[in-house]
Amino acid sequence: MADNLRVKTLVVGAGAFGTAIAACIHNENNAVTIIARSHKNFSNLKKHDILKECELQTFDEFNTDFSEFKLIILAIPCQSLQKVSEWMLKKWLLVRNCNEIISTPKLNIISAAKGIEQKSLRLPYQVLENFWQNNAEIGSLSGPSFAKEMLLGLPTCVVVSSKSSELLSIAAQILHSPYFRVYDSNDIVGVEIAGALKNVIAMVAGAVDGLELGYNARAAVITRGLSEIAKVGVQLGADPMTFLGLSGVGDLILTCTGDLSRNRQFGYRIAKGESKENIIDSMAGQVIEGIATTQSAYELCNKLGIETSILSAAYKVIYEDMPIKDAVTLLIDKEQGREFKWK
Ligand SMILES: NC(=O)C1=CN([C@@H]2O[C@H](COP(=O)(O)OP(=O)(O)OC[C@H]3O[C@@H](n4cnc5c(N)ncnc54)[C@H](O)[C@@H]3O)[C@@H](O)[C@H]2O)C=CC1
Ligand SMILES: O=C(CO)COP(=O)(O)O
Known part of the structure; x- marks a missing residue:
């Protein structure tokens, strides 16, 4: 296809997921630009044949009008969404040489972040909707998708969720391919709560x-964990069926059992006696979203008045230095009760 007829997609963030999604969706119909923090990231990206063809830019050097991109994917941690949005708006005004965005077609922004913003307790889509107001349609990409497997071209199914059917159709057109199947959903609250709490x-x-x-114990944690996730989600207005889907049970199974998960590895190493700081230092800057989300989830459950014993045990270990064996005792000694209670 001639270059001027290709759709353009922007991937903001060149970490594990940004790199993987770019490799999945760059093709003859779709030209991907990736924004990385520094030139140092470029040599890493160029190790992959498909990524050699993507346009690479740094945050500092980037000077394209954002509305040239049919889709913008934010592949950054949840806690950076506000900052990166502020950077985007500043750049956009600079490139357009104006003080205010006036009557432009809306941007189409999809976030891949799986977390809950600290202090504000907002989900990723709420951070973005609040920031972009009428200037963008907002969506969320979630589901069982280890970046490493996506980079290898292994089959992966994800869900894109948005209130905008136009954005869902753009996302399907750009993201869907034989090895990267995209389902859609209108339940953005459910999809994002599931992605964060898993x-x-x-x-x-x-x-x-x-x-x-x-x-047996691990299966119990997965199932009772799913019940806690659904309880929080339903209280926030999510559709309970979402938790049976890719962003719910799908991603939960993957992350709880797959050794590629950084969150799973974190819990494993804590149980083996390593300190939180040591583990974070060893991750070479890669985010472990569950650490910040544990605190946000604890505060959110308190605010909603919901009892969630597994989420709460995680908080006590990570933020109150409760010995992990005491947290296990707490869960085992819990009062007997009915399997499903929505409050
Ligand atoms: N790695 C995976 O398999 C998957 C990750 N996700 C989610 O995607 C999000 C990103 O994850 P990863 O790419 O794995 O993390 P990562 O830690 O590998 O990369 C994050 C990237 O964001 C950049 N970044 C962070 N804060 C920034 C800021 N303020 N300004 C500019 N750049 C900033 C970092 O430089 C880095 O390149 C997370 O919420 C994660 O849960 C979703 C699906 C799969
Ligand atoms: O969300 C993921 C896969 O769907 C990746 O999980 P980790 O962040 O735990 O590696």
Whole structure:
């Protein structure tokens, strides 16, 4: 296809997921530009044949009008969404040489972040909607998708969620391919709550394995964890069926059982006696979203008046230095009760 007929997609962030999604969607119909923090990232990206063809820019040097891109994917951690949005708006005004964005077609922005913003307790789409107001349609990409497997071209199914059907159709057109299947959903609250909270449950599942408590215990954490996730989601207005989908049980199973998960690894290593600081230092700057989300989730559950014992046990270990064995006792000694209680 002639270059001027190709759709253009922008991927903001050149970490594990930014790199992987760019490799999945760059093709003869879709030209991907990736924004990385520094030129140092470029040599890493160019190790992959497909990424050699993408346009690479740094945050500092970037000077294209954002509305040239049919889709913008934010592949950055949840806690950076506000800052990166501020950077984008500043750049956009600079490139357009104006003080205000007036009557432009809306941007189409999809976030891949799986977390809850600290202090404000907002989900990624709420941070973005609040910032971009009428200047963008907002969506969320989630589901079981280890970046490493996507980079290898292994089959992956994800869900894109948005209130805008136009954005859903653009996302399907740009993202969907035989090995990268995209389903759509209108339940952005459910999809984002599931994506955020599964990281905390994955840390606990990792800890169960680190403590060698057995497969039964791990299955119990996954299932009871799903019940806690659904309880929080339903209270926030999510559709309960979402938790049976790719962003719910799909991503939960992947992250709780797959050793590629950084959140699972974190829990495993904590259970083996390593300190939180040590583990973070060893991750070479890669984000472990579950750490910040544990705190946000704890505060959110308190605010909503919901009892969630697994999420709360994770908080006590990570933020109150409760010995992990005491947290296990807390969960085992919990009062007997009905399997499903929505409050
Ligand atoms: N790695 C994976 O398999 C998947 C990750 N995700 C989610 O995608 C999000 C990003 O994850 P990864 O790419 O894995 O993380 P990462 O830590 O590998 O990369 C994050 C990137 O964001 C950049 N960044 C962070 N804060 C920034 C700021 N303020 N300004 C500019 N750049 C900034 C970093 O420089 C880095 O390049 C997370 O929320 C994660 O949960 C979603 C699906 C799969
Ligand atoms: O969300 C992920 C896969 O769907 C990646 O999980 P981790 O951040 O735990 O590696």
